[in-house]
Amino acid sequence: MPVLELIANGLVFSSIIxxxxxxxxxxxxxxDFANFAHGDTMTVGAYSALVAFGFVGGVGGAVLGLPVGFFxxxxxxxxxxxxxxxxxxxxxxxxxxVGSLGLLITSIxxxxxxxxxxxxxxxxxxxxxxxxxxxxxxxxxxxGVRITEHDVxxxxxxxxxxxxxxxxxxxxxxxxxxxxxxxxxxxxxxSGIRTDRIRLWTWVIGAGLAGAGGVFLGLFNNLSPRxxxxxxxxxxxxVILGGIGSVYGAMLGGFLIGMIRQLTPILSDLGSVLPLVPxxxxxxxxxxxxxxxxxxxxxAVLLVRPSGIAGEAS
Amino acid sequence: MTTSQDTGGYWSGLTVAERxxxxxxxxxxxxxxxxxxxxxxxxTYFLFLxxxxxxxxxxxxxxxxxxxxxxxxNFSVAAFFGVGAYGAALLSASGSPLAGGFDPxxxxxxxxxxxxxxxxxxxxxxxRLRADYLAIASLGLAEVVRIVVKNKQDxxxxxxxxxxxxxxxxxxxxxxxxxxxxxxxxxxxxxxxVIELGAPFYGMLLNVALVFAFxxxxxxxxxxxxxxxxxxxxxxxxxxxxxxxxxxKNTYSFKMQAFVLGSLVMALxxxxxxxxNLYVQPGDLDPITxxxxxxxVILGGSGSTRGAVFGGVVVVTIxxxxxxxxxxxxxxxxxxxxxxxxxxxxxxxxxxxxPEGVLPPQKELIWPGSVDEAAxxxxxxxxxxTRGDGDx
Numbered sequence: 163m164p165v166l167e168l169i170a171n172g173l174v175f176s177s178i179i180x181x182x183x184x185x186x187x188x189x190x191x192x193x194d195f196a197n198f199a200h201g202d203t204m205t206v207g208a209y210s211a212l213v214a215f216g217f218v219g220g221v222g223g224a225v226l227g228l229p230v231g232f233f234x235x236x237x238x239x240x241x242x243x244x245x246x247x248x249x250x251x252x253x254x255x256x257x258x259x260v261g262s263l264g265l266l267i268t269s270i271x272x273x274x275x276x277x278x279x280x281x282x283x284x285x286x287x288x289x290x291x292x293x294x295x296x297x298x299x300x301x302x303x304x305x306g307v308r309i310t311e312h313d314v315x316x317x318x319x320x321x322x323x324x325x326x327x328x329x330x331x332x333x334x335x336x337x338x339x340x341x342x343x344x345x346x347x348x349x350x351x352x353s354g355i356r357t358d359r360i361r362l363w364t365w366v367i368g369a370g371l372a373g374a375g376g377v378f379l380g381l382f383n384n385l386s387p388r389x390x391x392x393x394x395x396x397x398x399x400x401v402i403l404g405g406i407g408s409v410y411g412a413m414l415g416g417f418l419i420g421m422i423r424q425l426t427p428i429l430s431d432l433g434s435v436l437p438l439v440p441x442x443x444x445x446x447x448x449x450x451x452x453x454x455x456x457x458x459x460x461x462a463v464l465l466v467r468p469s470g471i472a473g474e475a476s
Numbered sequence: 477m478t479t480s481q482d483t484g485g486y487w488s489g490l491t492v493a494e495r496x497x498x499x500x501x502x503x504x505x506x507x508x509x510x511x512x513x514x515x516x517x518x519x520t521y522f523l524f525l526x527x528x529x530x531x532x533x534x535x536x537x538x539x540x541x542x543x544x545x546x547x548x549x550n551f552s553v554a555a556f557f558g559v560g561a562y563g564a565a566l567l568s569a570s571g572s573p574l575a576g577g578f579d580p581x582x583x584x585x586x587x588x589x590x591x592x593x594x595x596x597x598x599x600x601x602x603x604r605l606r607a608d609y610l611a612i613a614s615l616g617l618a619e620v621v622r623i624v625v626k627n628k629q630d631x632x633x634x635x636x637x638x639x640x641x642x643x644x645x646x647x648x649x650x651x652x653x654x655x656x657x658x659x660x661x662x663x664x665x666x667x668x669x670v671i672e673l674g675a676p677f678y679g680m681l682l683n684v685a686l687v688f689a690f691x692x693x694x695x696x697x698x699x700x701x702x703x704x705x706x707x708x709x710x711x712x713x714x715x716x717x718x719x720x721x722x723x724x725k726n727t728y729s730f731k732m733q734a735f736v737l738g739s740l741v742m743a744l745x746x747x748x749x750x751x752x753n754l755y756v757q758p759g760d761l762d763p764i765t766x767x768x769x770x771x772x773v774i775l776g777g778s779g780s781t782r783g784a785v786f787g788g789v790v791v792v793t794i795x796x797x798x799x800x801x802x803x804x805x806x807x808x809x810x811x812x813x814x815x816x817x818x819x820x821x822x823x824x825x826x827x828x829x830x831p832e833g834v835l836p837p838q839k840e841l842i843w844p845g846s847v848d849e850a851a852x853x854x855x856x857x858x859x860x861x862t863r864g865d866g867d868x
Contacts, residue, residue: 196611196612260827260831263607264831266608267774267823268823268824270767270820270823271819271820271821271822271824271827273820274767274816274817275816275817275824277813278813278816278817279813279817280813281813281816282813282814282817286812286813395615395616395619398616448627451624453619453623454619454623457616457617458620460613461601461613461616461617464601464613465604465605468605
């Protein structure tokens with residue numbers, strides 16, 4: 163069992179989940195509802211990038227096996243997801259007066275609208291970015307790891323974005339205000355923070371990260387109108403595991419959930435991986451149950467520690 | 477309302493929304509009959525639609541008992557529907573990978589039993605959770621059920637699904653031969669097509685009778701339960717759970733009871749679906765079913781039993797009505813995304829402009845007797861005053 167390969171794949175998949183879960187967690191803590199449209203926001207980003215890539219695909223040289231145009235398209239995807247989220251917030255969420263459960267249900271409607279529009283424009287079939295598939299990186303093949311430069315690009319960009327968010331949250335005025343508002347919105351408002359403006363910025367950052375996650379998901383697998391929705395529960399699992407409202411928890415949760423999802427095949431070969439256990443030992447669970455395992459972990463976490471790993475016990 | 481009242485008095489006793497709904501239903505029924513007379517709708521398909529509406533009414537009645545009465549935000553409707561369908565199919569179908577070929581009655585009982593077990597399996601861990609966590613957790617557990625049904629080949633036939641499900645009345649003394657025994661009828665519509673009523677029509681008529689029986693029983697039980705002291709506790713839990721607990725109620729236990737009750741009604745819808753469709757497959761457990769039922773309940777009005785029925789009919793209209801758009805070849809749209817879009821827009825519009833739903837519960841929560849007593853003496857005066865308001 164090529165454990166290293168599974169870990170490498172888990173790392174790539176985790177990067178995508180982290181991008182989704184950090185954004186979801188930000189919005190959860192500041193807009194204060196479980197946004198079921200977050201997965202489809204990822205889809206919006208992916209398809210916007212697909213369209214943009216059609217225009218700028220040929221631009222520039224190549225970085226990590228991807229044309230520079232792809233990174234331009236990535237920026238377009240991020241911007242489009244953020245823009246769509248802001249328009250939705252201004253048009254739909256802000257005028258609503260229905261409480262957090264009403265917002266949750268509304269966000270399901272929003273998710274369907276996003277998905278319906280995308281499906282109208284691009285059909286329900288899967289499609290791909292027009293980048294030629296790469297061979298696995300030669301230097302890593304002897305170790306049993308078969309990942310491409312695209313995968314490396316996904317991980318590196320995700321790290322850059324997450325570190326950027328960390329800097330923003332810790333060292334900028336906006337970040338401090340966001341943290342204050344996540345902690346206590348009332349107190350933040352009476353302290354003179356313009357909370358509606360911070361709320362908008364949160365949507366921009368959260369949806370932008372989701373857009374980036376969607377683009378990478380499209381590069382990792384392929385694009386389909388259901389791609390984001392299919393990932394949504396995994397992203398929720400990551401947010402819950404990390405602790406709702408905690409951005410750093412969401413990073414950790416995203417990493418763990420992505421890893422668990424990709425490492426499931428190890429379960430049936432546990433004996434050969436673990437020391438001190440007979441080689442024939444294993445839990446016979448196929449990869450097809452990987453997501454079921456993740457969801458069960460999510461429910462278990464909710465039961466044992468509803469505040470998550472990094473959340474404060476209330 | 478006393479029976480001696482004239483229809484005009486009844487009409488003015490309705491709210492604006494109720495009048496609108498009544499008028500819309502009348503127009504819709506008229507449209508359907510027009511479709512029947514012009515041959516756009518065959519009588520068999522018309523009955524199929526009625527059966528499907530009944531099925532969605534059952535699903536939304538079940539969800540309404542959980543969300544509308546008790547405030548449980550259950551996103552695992554599809555799982556209970558699927559368990560009902562698979563429970564019925566596994567026991568009664570000839571193509572069942574387990575012990576098939578039993579009488580559908582046993583399938584019904586097995587489905588209800590499985591629904592209770594599933595309700596406990598999902599409810600015991602999740603019903604203590606906060607509302608939005610409950611939504612996510614129940615959706616996740618419903619997906620676990622779907623993944624298991626899809627991949628547990630030796631139990632469920634996997635993605636191939638189960639065929640060979642008999643009609644519900646196959647072994648009943650008179651009803652089993654009823655469709656063939658009835659005379660074929662031909663109705664000649666003046667200046668229209670010939671409408672034929674044959675064995676498929678009467679078979680479908682039996683299905684409709686079955687779902688009406690299911691809906692009738694469920695409606696009676698749920699409406700009665702809602703008004704009972706038990707239902708009042710549920711309503712208290714919905715509006716303020718801490719208050720209910722402070723009054724000495726074991727809220728967890730009450731929530732579990734409502735959850736099981738609602739799940740049973742949803743499974744009943746699944747049983748009906750298995751015998752209507754005669755084929756079940758894992759796609760029937762897709763989460764989209766859950767969201768359709770949610771649309772039905774919030775559109776109808778959370779907590780309103782008749783609203784749930786109304787919402788169920790609207791959902792069938794959206795699901796089946798969009799199929800007709802396929803006939804207009806010049807429309808440059810694909811129907812599947814249009815349906816998705818319509819559902820999304822309805823959710824957003826209802827939450828924006830009428831979050832309490834089209835038919836919110838009003839008189840339903842009052843014992844009919846108390847309305848009669850209060851209304852006897854000032855009856856005419858009340859009506860006059862409302863008329864007076866209307867004139868101004």
